[in-house]
Amino acid sequence: MTEELQAAYDTLLAAFGSQHWWPAESADEMIIGALLTQNTNWKNVEKALAGLRRQGSLSLAAIAELETETLAELIRPSGYFRQKAQRLRLLARSVLDAGGLPKLAEKPTPELRRWLLKLKGIGPETADSILLYAFERPVFVIDAYTLRIGSRHDWFAPATDYAAAQTFFTRHLPGDSALYNEFHALLVRVGKEFCRPKKPDCARCPLYSLYREPGPGRSTSRKSDV
């Protein structure tokens, strides 16, 4: 399985090239984008980030000072803008109260992850995205595409939850943040194009040649990975 995963990574990298994630010019911008992109098209997030940048508010310090209503209007294009304004402001204030990002970076990864997960609006994917892309910790990010692609390829069962899927990847890959960075970005890339929920285009997917129809007993014979 380790070889199969490596083959998938190599195939994706050959097909799409390096994705250069996260697309942000600062850690602050990365973290802001991570919150805004929850269940939201990245194009919409870019509009919201542009709005913040135009106001000189594309930083956690600036956001912490904005009124929630003002912030909501600035990020409106990213959707769920009332919720996100509240949660983004809370996140910004929490980071500052904790002494800023450099201070937070002193925490070991498990403690930092727990700290992030306590914040309203930060779930496992957002927390792990921040850990990987802002703090460069070797944490594999799971998202809807990853779950879809992973179950499709029988890497794990269809009902596998976030933690179990994450365990699967970390068990079969070396703990390398650069690898996790690129792999997750590539999974999102291939997912967007070929693995949409109701419009999958598996036959043209670069991973198709690696896909094997589950044989008798195979789909439930992954006890070693659970």
Added chain:
DNA sequence: CCCCAGGCGTCCA
């Protein structure tokens, strides 16, 4: 018109 997007919190069985 429908589908969907780089989720999360809440509620309820």
Added chain:
DNA sequence: TGGACGCATGGG
């Protein structure tokens, strides 16, 4: 513990 639902804009 897990499944439904609300949150919302904007592009295809």
